[in-house]
Amino acid sequence: MPVFRQAAFVLAAHDLAQLPPAAGVEIAFAGRSNAGKSSAINAIVRRRRLAFVSNTPGRTQAINFFSLGKDRFLVDLPGYGYAAVSKEERRGWGTLISTYIQSRRSLRGLIVVMDARHPFTPLDLQLLNWIAPLGTPNHVLLTKADKLGKREAATALSKAEGIASQWAQCSVQLFSATTGRGVEAAQGVIARWLREARP
Numbered sequence: 001m002p003v004f005r006q007a008a009f010v011l012a013a014h015d016l017a018q019l020p021p022a023a024g025v026e027i028a029f030a031g032r033s034n035a036g037k038s039s040a041i042n043a044i045v046r047r048r049r050l051a052f053v054s055n056t057p058g059r060t061q062a063i064n065f066f067s068l069g070k071d072r073f074l075v076d077l078p079g080y081g082y083a084a085v086s087k088e089e090r091r092g093w094g095t096l097i098s099t100y101i102q103s104r105r106s107l108r109g110l111i112v113v114m115d116a117r118h119p120f121t122p123l124d125l126q127l128l129n130w131i132a133p134l135g136t137p138n139h140v141l142l143t144k145a146d147k148l149g150k151r152e153a154a155t156a157l158s159k160a161e162g163i164a165s166q167w168a169q170c171s172v173q174l175f176s177a178t179t180g181r182g183v184e185a186a187q188g189v190i191a192r193w194l195r196e197a198r199p
Contacts, residue, residue: 001187001191003068003069003072003191003194004044004045004046004068004187005045005046006067006068006069007045007047007050007066007067007068007074008050008066008067009050009064009065009066009067010065010066010067010073011064011065012062012063012064012065013062013063013064013065014061014062014063015096016096016099016100019063019100019104020065022104022105022106023071023106024070024071024072024073024106025071025072025073025106025108025193025194025197026065026072026073026074026075026104026106026107026108027073027074027075027107027108027109027110027111027190027193027194028074028075028076028077028100028101028104028107028109028110028111029041029074029075029076029077029110029111029113030077030080030097030101030110030111030112030113030127031079031080031112031113031114031124032079032080032113032114032115032121032123032124033079033080034079034115035079035113035114035115035143035144036113036115036143036144036177037051037076037079037113037143038051038076039051039143039177040111040113040141040143040175040177040186041066041074041076042177043175043177043180043183044183044186044187044190045066045074050066051064051066051076061078062078063075063076063077063078063096063100064076068194072194073106074190075100075107077096077097077100077101078096078097080094080097080123080127097127098130101127101130101131101134101136102130102131102134107136108136108137108193108194108196108197109136109137109138109139109189109190109193109197110131110136110137110138110139111138111139111140111141111186111189111190112124112127112128112138112139112140112141113140113141113143114140114141114142114143114160115142115143115144116142116143116144116145116147116148116153116156116160116174116175117144117147117148117156119140119142119156119159119160119163120160120163128167128170131169132167132168132169135169136169137169137170137171137193138167138169138170138171139170139171139172139173139186139189140160140164140170140171140172140173141173141175141182141186142156142157142160142172142173142174142175143175143176143177144176144178145174145175145176145179145181145182146176146178146179146181153174156174157172157173157174160172171189173185173186173189
């Protein structure tokens with residue numbers, strides 16, 4: 001889709017004071033540190049290294065903004081749940097993520113990235129419960145679907161849809177940055193949110 005070809009890095013905010021003005025439309029990505037969030041972003045924008053991919057989980061330690069042009073942004077939130085950082089760092093990331101999600105006026109949709117083999121961890125559930133009262137739509141990408149057999153993938157999707165049904169604004173799909181499975185579907189969700197958010 002043409003809108004994603006414009007994706008370009010704008011800035012990294014390491015604390016709330018560094019966030020840009022809440023103008024325009026933002027679609028944020030959140031997920032556990034090892035769920036493949038950066039790879040998902042790169043697959044969706046059809047770029048190899050727009051979002052930094054590392055073999056070491058927890059490398060995304062800031063809120064990264066990517067412009068899609070015309071006051072439209074993709075926002076990469078810090079990965080959560082990575083045990084090899086200090087408790088203080090984890091608390092800091094948690095505050096950054098929760099404050100952004102719960103108070104950012106320009107946030108119009110949240111993509112929640114989960115490993116298809118281990119979805120809906122307690123931290124994932126906490127995230128979905130944070131955003132539920134706001135009425136902000138959210139869409140779950142069950143990443144690394146290529147690591148599941150056909151029957152396993154179908155079962156994982158069915159179970160995830162059952163769990164997601166408790167939130168009115170939550171939808172789910174299978175996704176693989178490696179094979180491209182589900183990329184067009186994810187692009188479609190984001191493009192629809194961007195269209196619906198226009199004044």
